Amino acid sequence: MIVSVASGKGGTGKTTVAISMAIAAAPVTLIDADVEEPNANILLRAPKRNVTGFSVPFPIVDPLRCDYCEKCAEFCAYNAMIVLKGLKVFAAPEICKSCGGCILVCPKDAISEKPRKMGLINYYSRLNVNLIEGEINVGEAVAKPLINELFRRLPEGNNIIVDCPPGSAHSVVESTRSADFVVLVTEPTPFGLHDLIEALKVTDSLKKPVGIIINRSDIGDNKIEILSEEKNIPILMKIPYSSEIARKYSQGIPPAEFSDYWREEFIKLWHNIMEIVE
Amino acid sequence: MKQIVITSGKGGTGKTTVVSALARIVKSKILVDADVDAANLEIVTNPKLLGSEPYSEGLKAFIDTDKCIKCDICRQKCRFNAIIINDQGNYEVTDYSCEGCKVCELVCPVEAVSLNEFSSGLIKHSHTPFGNLWHGELFAGRDNSGKMVTHLRQKGKDEALDKKADWILIDGAPGIGCQVIASITGVDAAIAVAEPTLSAIHDMRRIIELTSNFKVPVGIVINKVDINPSLVLEIKDWARSMKLPILAEIPIDKRIVKFMIQRMSPIEIGDEFLTGLYESIWNNFLEIL
Ligand code: SF4
Numbered sequence: 001m002i003v004s005v006a007s008g009k010g011g012t013g014k015t016t017v018a019i020s021m022a023i024a025a026a027p028v029t030l031i032d033a034d035v036e037e038p039n040a041n042i043l044l045r046a047p048k049r050n051v052t053g054f055s056v057p058f059p060i061v062d063p064l065r066c067d068y069c070e071k072c073a074e075f076c077a078y079n080a081m082i083v084l085k086g087l088k089v090f091a092a093p094e095i096c097k098s099c100g101g102c103i104l105v106c107p108k109d110a111i112s113e114k115p116r117k118m119g120l121i122n123y124y125s126r127l128n129v130n131l132i133e134g135e136i137n138v139g140e141a142v143a144k145p146l147i148n149e150l151f152r153r154l155p156e157g158n159n160i161i162v163d164c165p166p167g168s169a170h171s172v173v174e175s176t177r178s179a180d181f182v183v184l185v186t187e188p189t190p191f192g193l194h195d196l197i198e199a200l201k202v203t204d205s206l207k208k209p210v211g212i213i214i215n216r217s218d219i220g221d222n223k224i225e226i227l228s229e230e231k232n233i234p235i236l237m238k239i240p241y242s243s244e245i246a247r248k249y250s251q252g253i254p255p256a257e258f259s260d261y262w263r264e265e266f267i268k269l270w271h272n273i274m275e276i277v278e
Numbered sequence: 279m280k281q282i283v284i285t286s287g288k289g290g291t292g293k294t295t296v297v298s299a300l301a302r303i304v305k306s307k308i309l310v311d312a313d314v315d316a317a318n319l320e321i322v323t324n325p326k327l328l329g330s331e332p333y334s335e336g337l338k339a340f341i342d343t344d345k346c347i348k349c350d351i352c353r354q355k356c357r358f359n360a361i362i363i364n365d366q367g368n369y370e371v372t373d374y375s376c377e378g379c380k381v382c383e384l385v386c387p388v389e390a391v392s393l394n395e396f397s398s399g400l401i402k403h404s405h406t407p408f409g410n411l412w413h414g415e416l417f418a419g420r421d422n423s424g425k426m427v428t429h430l431r432q433k434g435k436d437e438a439l440d441k442k443a444d445w446i447l448i449d450g451a452p453g454i455g456c457q458v459i460a461s462i463t464g465v466d467a468a469i470a471v472a473e474p475t476l477s478a479i480h481d482m483r484r485i486i487e488l489t490s491n492f493k494v495p496v497g498i499v500i501n502k503v504d505i506n507p508s509l510v511l512e513i514k515d516w517a518r519s520m521k522l523p524i525l526a527e528i529p530i531d532k533r534i535v536k537f538m539i540q541r542m543s544p545i546e547i548g549d550e551f552l553t554g555l556y557e558s559i560w561n562n563f564l565e566i567l
């Protein structure tokens with residue numbers, strides 16, 4: 001079973017929920033797909049077991065063959081190919097999407113590809129949670145290839161929890177696409193509500209079963225509950241604001257680790273989701 | 279005219295709340311919400327829509343099934359796995375995955391593929407009591423490539439020049455990817471809103487690495503200081519070592535959310551101390567500029 005934990009708005013407690021659920025559901029594989037700001041291991045505090053570089057294919061132009069015909073630059077849909085006539089032809093690394101088109105159009109066969117490193121895949125493990133974390137290098141613009149790579153590495157047969165990137169853009173589609181169930185974490189504020197509605201559009205279009213967790217459930221209003229009733233989406237859990245949870249979180253300790261009560265609650269949550277999926 | 283981005287790395291540290299307060303403090307400005315993926319500034323600035331226009335960000339491929347001979351070449355060449363064989367056995371482009379690279383059009387032997395403009399959102403222009411606001415609405419699931427952010431910022435800049443506004447305040451997006459790069463490129467300075475949690479500190483460091491790549495001066499606001507006072511000290515030590523000024527330290531205040539629910543900023547609470555803190559963000563920031 002694959003359960004993705006997402007949230008339209010950042011900072012609602014998505015990672016706290018993902019880690020707590022992972023601890024409760026262990027043994028489990030946790031994927032940190034928030035590759036721009038991977039934070040799961042701040043809360044798992046696990047030693048690094050392994051690390052591999054992640055590269056994308058990147059076009060390299062052979063100056064001896066290139067005759068500056070500019071066909072590659074004309075073709076590139078992202079204007080990534082830069083032609084300095086008579087001097088140099090090269091692709092801009094942060095803009096190129098590795099589509100391979102310039103190679104196909106070059107009449108002189110002057111373009112080949114080399115791997116270009118754009119991030120890391122880190123492996124951690126503790127408390128029977130195996131964490132696979134993607135991390136793009138600072139300055140890299142496009143996170144999607146790394147997210148896709150994480151999903152190619154899913155172990156067979158294991159239960160999998162995915163900590164998604166925040167928002168409701170394409171990267172969330174990538175990280176919820178293969179899920180059997182999506183947990184949306186939100187907070188009872190106008191910001192939380194607005195962004196939850198956006199996230200639901202993604203899960204609706206992917207036809208995924210969803211449930212809502214309301215974090216800091218007592219700080220705001222009841223509009224999330226009204227929405228969940230209207231749309232017939234179960235509220236799986238409410239986590240009231242607690243300065244203890246906030247303080248422990250700040251030190252990297254999730255509720256399921258320091259509190260027996262919350263560990264029990266997250267175990268119930270996991271069983272509840274398993275039942276819904278079956 | 280100067281462009282200022284308010285950013286954070288991690289979401290939920292209170293970035294938009296800071297912008298909403300600055301919107302009430304700073305005179306003569308244009309507002310830009312660059313967090314098109316979760317455009318929340320409109321919630322706390324009472325906008326009246328002046329106009330909106332569809333926004334298209336590039337192309338998506340379309341396969342004409344009448345012409346397609348099912349040779350499979352496009353599917354093999356598409357690096358984004360965007361071409362699938364659907365339940366009817368026909369070749370189809372999944373528009374979520376298509377990057378509009380045109381490779382399929384190039385390789386198709388029977389010209390069955392065409393590329394069309396694809397609407398990916400709306401650009402909105404609104405009047406607010408605090409200056410005009412440019413905000414976008416990225417349709418859910420669309421690619422947040424940063425182009426929409428660049429577009430909004432250009433619109434904001436045109437208007438600011440036209441109206442001779444002194445400032446453009448940009449509410450940035452979380453993360454460090456294209457949408458963030460697009461909101462940082464070419465700004466005069468940045469305000470990073472952090473909170474004393476290990477996650478937020480980690481993310482702030484990454485965003486400041488990015489701003490220093492762009493040689494953008496940054497000031498730091500530490501929000502929700504009561505969560506963990508010892509981590510506040512850690513942020514301060516780190517900031518000192520990086521020669522980054524701390525602009526303000528803001529406590530948790532339950533009224534902030536209560537007022538946000540009524541679509542108001544912390545300034546409307548009318549608490550002198552709190553208002554003073556937000557004012558000091560701006561006053562200290564003017565000094566670093
Ligand atoms: S690989 Fe594609 S995106 Fe990169 S430079 Fe070539 S045509 Fe442009």
Ligand code: SF4
Binds near residue numbers: 355
């Ligand atoms: S345009 Fe590019 S990404 Fe889109 S379907 Fe064709 S080959 Fe794939």
